[in-house]
Amino acid sequence: MLSSLISSTRGIPTRSDVPQHIAIVMDGNGRWARKRLMPRVAGHKRGLDTVRNVVQLCIKRGVPNLTLFAFSSENWRRPADEVSFLMQLFLTALREEVKRLHKNNIRLRIIGDCSRFDAGLRAAIAEAESLTAANTALTLSIAANYGGRWDIMNAMNAMLAAQPGRQEPFTEEDLAQHLCLADLPEPDLFIRTGGEQRVSNFLLWQLAYTEFYFTDCLWPEFNEAAFDAALASFRGRERRFGRTSEQLGDA
Numbered sequence: 527m528l529s530s531l532i533s534s535t536r537g538i539p540t541r542s543d544v545p546q547h548i549a550i551v552m553d554g555n556g557r558w559a560r561k562r563l564m565p566r567v568a569g570h571k572r573g574l575d576t577v578r579n580v581v582q583l584c585i586k587r588g589v590p591n592l593t594l595f596a597f598s599s600e601n602w603r604r605p606a607d608e609v610s611f612l613m614q615l616f617l618t619a620l621r622e623e624v625k626r627l628h629k630n631n632i633r634l635r636i637i638g639d640c641s642r643f644d645a646g647l648r649a650a651i652a653e654a655e656s657l658t659a660a661n662t663a664l665t666l667s668i669a670a671n672y673g674g675r676w677d678i679m680n681a682m683n684a685m686l687a688a689q690p691g692r693q694e695p696f697t698e699e700d701l702a703q704h705l706c707l708a709d710l711p712e713p714d715l716f717i718r719t720g721g722e723q724r725v726s727n728f729l730l731w732q733l734a735y736t737e738f739y740f741t742d743c744l745w746p747e748f749n750e751a752a753f754d755a756a757l758a759s760f761r762g763r764e765r766r767f768g769r770t771s772e773q774l775g776d777a
């Protein structure tokens with residue numbers, strides 16, 4: 527197994543100054559718009575510009591994996607018109623961006639429970655994923671109708687279905703191989719914009735040893751300087767994975 531894929535609770539992942547995987551909760555679109563007396567959805571539109579920028583920044587800075595939280599399993603609780611705007615924006619963005627992503631050698635995948643999406647959106651997702659499947663510059667995972675608890679339950683059901691008569695206890699590895707992102711290293715850096723300091727049911731299992739970075743910056747304003755500030759903070763962290771500082775010198 528590649529050392530970068532070692533589970534952080536089972537072994538010691540490779541440490542590097544540049545995160546190999548960044549996971550972002552893109553929060554603050556609504557507040558950005560309200561501050562400008564615009565409808566909340568105008569913030570979501572501007573947020574898409576930030577997504578394009580951050581994707582390019584990851585490639586520029588040598589970050590090979592980026593996972594973005596676009597729509598949580600709890601976001602269905604929002605007003606119906608905001609939910610339908612977000613679904614429409616998702617569909618349009620998929621259709622319009624996929625060629626550019628492909629040209630930039632970016633692999634796109636959608637993680638989450640897609641069964642709740644309509645047929646048109648599901649088809650666009652399948653098409654985008656298969657077109658870009660062999661690309662290698664960046665793996666961009668978009669979490670849509672995603673919930674960390676859903677991910678764990680889904681993996682648990684898949685694990686039980688794979689070995690129905692098993693008597694021995696299951697292991698972390700048995701479950702982890704069925705989680706979304708099982709083929710990627712666990713996130714090194716978690717960023718949440720918008721000032722809230724919570725996980726909001728994002729990658730619960732995968733964040734076990736991730737470094738957390740919270741910023742008041744609203745997602746539509748998250749620019750190159752803000753991104754680099756997050757990377758600088760990450761470089762300054764001492765990642766011990768349960769060991770002592772003294773041991774790190776020997777590692």
Ligand code: IPE
Binds near residue numbers: 552598720
């Ligand atoms: C994040 O921005 C985008 C989604 C959840 C889809 P918000 O819409 O949550 O923005 P705020 O938190 O209300 O400012």
Ligand code: IPE
Binds near residue numbers: 551554596598601726
């Ligand atoms: C988290 O943001 C989900 C996404 C960014 C998609 P929310 O704005 O929905 O989170 P809460 O409700 O403030 O925790």
Ligand code: MG
Binds near residue numbers: 720
């Ligand atoms: Mg929010």
